[in-house]
Amino acid sequence: MSHSRTEIHNFAAGPSPLPTSVLEEAARGLLNYGNTGMGVCELSHRGKEFKGIIEGAEGESVGVSHSTRREANLRKLLNIPSSYAVLFAQGGGTTQFSSVVLNVLAARRLQHRSDSEYTPPVLDYVVTGSWSSKAYSEAQPATTKPSSFTTLPKRDEYSFTKDAGLVYYCENETINGIEFPLDQSSPYAFPFDLVPENVPLVADYSSSFLSRPIPNLERHAIIYAGAQKNLGPSGVTVVIVRKDLLVDTAEAMKLGGVPVVPIQNEYKILADNGSLYNTPPTFPIYVSALVLEHLLSRGGLDGLRDINGEKARLLYETLDAAERDGKVRCVVREKEARSWMNVTFETVGEGKEKAFLDGAEARGFRQLKGHRSVGGIRASLYNAVTIDSVRALCEWIKAF
Amino acid sequence: MSHSRTEIHNFAAGPSPLPTSVLEEAARGLLNYGNTGMGVCELSHRGKEFKGIIEGAEGESVGVSHSTRREANLRKLLNIPSSYAVLFAQGGGTTQFSSVVLNVLAARRLQHRSDSEYTPPVLDYVVTGSWSSKAYSEAQPATTKPSSFTTLPKRDEYSFTKDAGLVYYCENETINGIEFPLDQSSPYAFPFDLVPENVPLVADYSSSFLSRPIPNLERHAIIYAGAQKNLGPSGVTVVIVRKDLLVDTAEAMKLGGVPVVPIQNEYKILADNGSLYNTPPTFPIYVSALVLEHLLSRGGLDGLRDINGEKARLLYETLDAAERDGKVRCVVREKEARSWMNVTFETVGEGKEKAFLDGAEARGFRQLKGHRSVGGIRASLYNAVTIDSVRALCEWIKAF
Structure with a gap:
């Protein structure tokens, strides 16, 4: 069956929806970027046209070395x-799982x-799910100490080295x-004050990045x-790194006691080369530059926090009401630990999940299946998912 | 000034031109892939729609685990x-510079x-330019032995360990x-028979891949x-690897005597997960799948070898004639060592380079500047550069 974009509500967990206006501009750019007669994927990453994409058109550049427009x-x-x-x-x-460890260990x-008697340090991992668990596994060749939680821990459950x-x-x-939670007074808030002062704090913000401010x-x-x-689009990873961690890992390797650091993992090389050490994925970079402009035009992260908070509130309230009616069950029980971005729930009763997903499909809802490792239903509410799509999903949950 | 695609001849060294028909299909897919109402960048890499891209539509699948349509x-x-x-x-x-070493050392x-007295082996690098030199540098934490050449060596100059x-x-x-050279009887052909039988031979084919068969x-x-x-588009790297090198690097690390191998470098993890261990750059993958179909429809690599050989012959002959007239000078002196893909030359005389490039620009030729590390002029003749574009460039060289 043939569908237009407006008929579909896309709740993919990632790669996930992008603003239609951005995609329209990107489609033009794909064939003919800025009327150069060349498509954006056909530009050398060292040429003046691509430089315009990452640094901004002439006059717009912020004029600082490597401080490009996207930056x-x-x-x-x-x-x-x-x-x-x-x-x-x-x-x-996944590459950052190793990069954070390799750069931090080299800097230390x-x-x-x-x-001369150097001993590598213990690394503390707060393991609250699959992704932090994978990151922990990657660090295991170094000495590590995980704390495993099936949900978010409260303040008194942490003990950092x-x-x-x-x-x-x-x-x-x-x-x-x-x-x-964004609310720092919540018992589930990350306990920044408990992290020892000189210990580097590392956060994977992949799936909530730019959905609201970072506390x-x-x-x-x-x-x-x-x-x-x-x-x-997938293909680019943003790394915000304190400048004292931009170190020459080859120098650290000479001293011994640290693992070998492949080129692509060293932050200093990326920083020294304005993130263009080798050919980057130019199309994802172009589209993300367009998205950044779009987000600024939507009023920045305070505005996004308000709308994303509202989207999550609407859906969770609808699910809680449906749970009281015995129709569904939210996976995350502690309300303050619930994600704004990925709302997970299960249907109650034999054959109900298929009925829910089939009905959703018929109503234009897409990519609602939970991750293959856990099953169930997952609605992801990233920035490009409109509140109208969320309202439509809520109607379907109520009607189900 | 505004240009259409047909007015422009794009000689970029990479990222480089793509077939217009492929870009037109990709632009449609960007907004609405296969009339699903979702764009190709908005599809989960685990979902059925993206599966269709990499495995082929139903019935088209080759039916073997991980043996996808693109594969x-x-x-x-x-x-x-x-x-x-x-x-x-x-x-x-650049990531492969480390991957090849890490996987080969783990397998060994x-x-x-x-x-119990294991000693890591010597690694032999044939250094014939910037890229092999960079690959050699990356391997230096392991013991290595380079042979440096400013051009291609002849048979008797090699000595492998x-x-x-x-x-x-x-x-x-x-x-x-x-x-x-493709001609294996040339004195500059790679001396496959001199490589010791059990030593793994590794080749970086980045810039000639799919331009002609691999001898x-x-x-x-x-x-x-x-x-x-x-x-x-940039963002994807193809690795063709003999299956005995798909080894569990963690097991090798436990034995000691090998470097730490980050997840993204292990070939076995990629192979076991059908190259979808973590989120891949989905758009570059989609477009390259379209290009593969396009290349097959053009008659495969034998046809491309003939046309690419003809394009290179035309341009080098024109340059050699212009060199006899004292106007230009080819950078690579040994004719049999000249690249079909990247034709490098210099103009002769003060201010001539700017005049050549300005005139080229006015005639619609783009991205002809040599690499920033060497200067001069470089015309790259990848598959999507038409013979008409090459003829047009030859006319400008003759007229210059």
């Missing part, structure tokens, strides 16, 4: 201070340059639908996020 | 036997499982414009290539 727009949206570098990496969040080794190499958490777990951004050493939720 | 098409084009896996990786060729360690961990070469050096494909252990020259 300037991200800094504006998130209020990122100049003590941080903003990098655009390849390889997805260089701080202990003269220590005094001299840890890093503390790591995942702000939003897409698969189970758990997110640290305590300046308390972090590294924040990273795959683009494919709120920023653009 | 089947690549196997058909290059005649890849079933003893090789075909992987689609992220991070560009596992072969010497019971050796008997029990090397690998022998590495780059088939086409884009920056200087050197390529190993002695089955003599290689690993062949890899970034997509952004002849296959599609």
Whole structure:
């Protein structure tokens, strides 16, 4: 059956919907970027046309080395201070699982340059779901110490190592639908004040990045996020990294006691080359630059926080009411730990899930199936999902 | 000034031109893929729609686990036997600089499982330009032995290590414009017979991949290539790897004597997950799938070899004639070492280069500037550059 975009409500968990206006501009750019007679995928990443995409048209450039328009727009949206570098990496969040460890360990080794009895530090992982668990596994060749939770822990359940190499958490777990609350007075809020002062704090923000402001951004050493939720097509990963972690990993390797660091994992190389050390995925970069302009035009992250909060409130209230009627069950029981981005629920009763999904499909709802590892239903409410799509889904839940 | 695609001849060194028919289909897919009402960048990489892109529509699937349509098409084009896996990786060729070493060293360690005095092997690099030089640098934490050449060596200049961990070469050096000749009787042909029988042979085919058949494909252990020259937009790297190199690197790490292998570098993880271990760059994958169909419809690699050989012959003959007239100078002196894909030359005389490039620009020729590290002029003649574009460039060289 043939569908137009307006007939469809796309709740994909990522890659996820993008604004139609952005896609229309990108489709034009694909064949003929800025009337150059060349498509955006056909431009050298070192040429003047592509430079225009990442640095802004002449006169618009912010005029600082490597401080490009896409970077300037991200800094504006998130209020990122100049003590941080903003990098655009390849390889997805999975590559960052190793990059954060390799760079943090190299930086620490260089701080202990003269220590001939150097011992690598313990790494503290807050494991609250599949993604933080995968990140923890990747760090296991180094000594690590995980705390495993099936939901978010409360303040008194954390115990961080005094001299840890890093503390790591995942702000939003897409698969189970758990997110640290924005309200810092909640008992489930991330306990920034409990992290020992000199320990680098690392956060995976992949699936909530740019959906609302980042609390305590300046308390972090590294924040990273795959683009494919709120920023653009898959292929780009944003890394916000405190500049003291931009270190020459080859120098650390010479001292010994640290793992080998492949080129693509070193932050300093990316930073020194304006995120263009080797050929980047130019099309995802182009589209994410368009999305950044679009988000700024929508009023930035305060506006997005309000609308995304409202979308989540609407859907959870509808689900809670349906749960009281015995029709569905929300997966995340603690309301303050529920994700704004990924709403997970199950139907109650034999054969009901298929009936729910078939009815949803017929009504134009798409990509509602839960992650293959857990099943159930998942509605992802990223920035490009409109409140009208959420309202339509709520109607279907009520009618079901 | 406003240009249409037909007014422009794009000679970019990569990312480089793509067939207009492919871009037209991709632009439609960007907004509404297959009339699903969703754009191709908005599809979950685990969903049935994206599955259709990589596996082929129902009934078209080749029916073998992970042997997807894009893989089947690549196997058909290059005649890849079933003893090789075909992987689609992220991070560009630069990531492969480390991946080839890490996987080869892990496989060797596992072969010497019971050796308590295990010593890592020497690695032999044939350094014929910037790219093989970078690959060599990346391997330096391991013991390596480079042979440096400013052009291609002849047979008697090679000396490979008997029990090397690998022998590495780059088939086409884009920056200087050197390529190993296809004619195996040439003194500059790669000396496959001199590589010790059990030593894994690794080739970087990035910039000539799919421009013509690969000689002695089955003599290689690993062949890899970034997509952004002849296959599609930047963001995807194809790795053709002999299946005995799909090893559990964590097991090798436990034995000791090998470097830490980040997830994104392990070939086995990619192979076991049908190249979908984590979210891949879905749009570059989609477009490259379209390009593969397009190349098959153009008659495969034998047809491309004929047309690409003719394009290179035309341009070099024109340059050689202009060189006899004292107007230009080809960078690569040995004719049999000249690249079909990247034709490099210089103008003779003060101010002539600017005059040549300005005149070229006015005639619709684009992206002819040489790589920033060497300067001069470079015309790249990838598959999507038509023979008419080459003829037009030849006319301008004659007129200059």
